[in-house]
Amino acid sequence: MNRIPFKTVGIVGGGQLGLMLCDAARRLGLRTVVLDGNPESPALRRADRSIVADLFDLEGLSRLCSESDLVTFEIEHTDTRALSKLASDTGVRISPSPQALELIRDKAVQREVLNRNRVPQPRYALWDDASAELPDGFSFPCVQKLRTGGYDGRGVAVLSGPDSPRLSGPSIIEEQVDVHMELAVIVARAASPDTGETLQVRSYEPVRMDFDAGLNICTRVVAPCGVSQETEREAMAIAEAAVTAFGIAGVCAVELFLARDGNLLVNELAPRPHNSGHLSIEAHATSQFEQHLRAICGLPLGSVDLLRPAAMVNILGHAPAGPTHATGYDRLLSIPEAHLHWYDKSPCAPGRKMGHITCLGDTVEQAVERANEAERLFSVFGQSD
Numbered sequence: 001m002n003r004i005p006f007k008t009v010g011i012v013g014g015g016q017l018g019l020m021l022c023d024a025a026r027r028l029g030l031r032t033v034v035l036d037g038n039p040e041s042p043a044l045r046r047a048d049r050s051i052v053a054d055l056f057d058l059e060g061l062s063r064l065c066s067e068s069d070l071v072t073f074e075i076e077h078t079d080t081r082a083l084s085k086l087a088s089d090t091g092v093r094i095s096p097s098p099q100a101l102e103l104i105r106d107k108a109v110q111r112e113v114l115n116r117n118r119v120p121q122p123r124y125a126l127w128d129d130a131s132a133e134l135p136d137g138f139s140f141p142c143v144q145k146l147r148t149g150g151y152d153g154r155g156v157a158v159l160s161g162p163d164s165p166r167l168s169g170p171s172i173i174e175e176q177v178d179v180h181m182e183l184a185v186i187v188a189r190a191a192s193p194d195t196g197e198t199l200q201v202r203s204y205e206p207v208r209m210d211f212d213a214g215l216n217i218c219t220r221v222v223a224p225c226g227v228s229q230e231t232e233r234e235a236m237a238i239a240e241a242a243v244t245a246f247g248i249a250g251v252c253a254v255e256l257f258l259a260r261d262g263n264l265l266v267n268e269l270a271p272r273p274h275n276s277g278h279l280s281i282e283a284h285a286t287s288q289f290e291q292h293l294r295a296i297c298g299l300p301l302g303s304v305d306l307l308r309p310a311a312m313v314n315i316l317g318h319a320p321a322g323p324t325h326a327t328g329y330d331r332l333l334s335i336p337e338a339h340l341h342w343y344d345k346s347p348c349a350p351g352r353k354m355g356h357i358t359c360l361g362d363t364v365e366q367a368v369e370r371a372n373e374a375e376r377l378f379s380v381f382g383q384s385d
């Protein structure tokens with residue numbers, strides 16, 4: 001009988017990415033233990049075992065390491081220093097490495113590593129004091145990004161003029177790219193858990209991400225993305241170069257801008273399964289979650305073939321905040337090839353990711369039409385008492 005090399009996978013973070021990792025782990029015959037501070041986190045209820053402790057709690061992290069054969073992440077905001085030390089003290093394998101996470105978590109360091117490796121990206125400069133003048137060579141409009149701590153567009157501000165509201169904290173300034181389309185490539189890099197050596201690299205074809213311009217948050221993901229084969233190949237090559245530069249094991253999402261002049265530029269990396277890869281559960285031969293587990297365990301990677309055109313929409317909570325309620329459930333489920341993923345989060349808050357829906361179709365147009373209809377029919381909101 002074949003040996004399953006790792007029996008228990010520890011996951012730092014209990015959000016929806018962790019939940020979907022737990023589902024994939026169960027099918028592969030792996031056990032899961034999840035760490036999160038909120039006992040109501042989606043993944044804690046789906047894991048085989050749970051540890052309720054803050055992601056920076058030393059005792060919690062140390063328990064996670066001692067109860068796991070291999071530890072991975074669904075979120076980068078954790079004590080990577082403590083995890084590095086636990087790895088060297090106890091010999092537990094942590095994939096991707098806490099060091100790789102540290103390089104990515106700071107957007108300035110991430111840009112510097114990409115630069116050193118000649119990966120194309122927007123022009124940028126450090127901006128430590130956001131009350132100061134713009135760095136030399138930059139003018140309005142431009143984009144300010146906090147170096148750390150931002151997510152779902154919250155650490156990003158477009159500065160259209162000197163009076164635009166600025167974020168406070170150490171930042172970078174970037175040229176504002178004239179974006180034709182935002183793409184994402186999920187790269188899987190299988191690495192030997194013993195030596196870290198690359199065993200296999202495989203990329204999903206790029207998907208298109210549509211954004212709510214006001215919120216800077218991704219609302220819809222579509223595959224195939226509709227660019228030329230040459231652009232697809234170039235995006236995949238750039239994404240693989242970026243992931244290799246950081247030595248990331250597991251799946252890593254690479255967000256790219258396709259600029260109006262045809263250039264491809266890396267926006268940012270997320271060293272874990274990502275919102276842009278959710279549609280892989282139904283649309284691809286292997287989901288990003290299963291692929292992540294295969295990659296960190298050093299197992300053969302699965303096929304990344306796109307089986308059907310697909311469109312995914314995030315279900316965002318609507319006001320008011322409060323215990324979660326939904327309308328349109330039956331009507332949503334009557335849409336052909338609509339797949340609901342409900343994260344079971346409460347309370348509902350405006351803009352909170354409550355679930356997602358992936359719709360398949362014979363064509364991209366049909367998949368998008370179904371996803372738009374699903375979004376229209378199904379609504380989630382909090383109920384005030």
Ligand SMILES: Nc1ncnc2c1ncn2[C@@H]1O[C@H](COP(=O)(O)OP(=O)(O)OP(=O)(O)O)[C@@H](O)[C@H]1O
Nearest residue numbers: 122143150151152153154155156174175176177216
């Ligand atoms: N240099 C840029 N030029 C033009 N638009 C930009 C630039 N940088 C960011 N944006 C816009 O802002 C969005 C959010 O930026 P970014 O991905 O860096 O932030 P984030 O908070 O880490 O996002 P998320 O967590 O949603 O991935 C981008 O997807 C893009 O729409």
Ligand SMILES: [Mg+2]
Nearest residue numbers: 153255267268
């Ligand atoms: Mg982003």
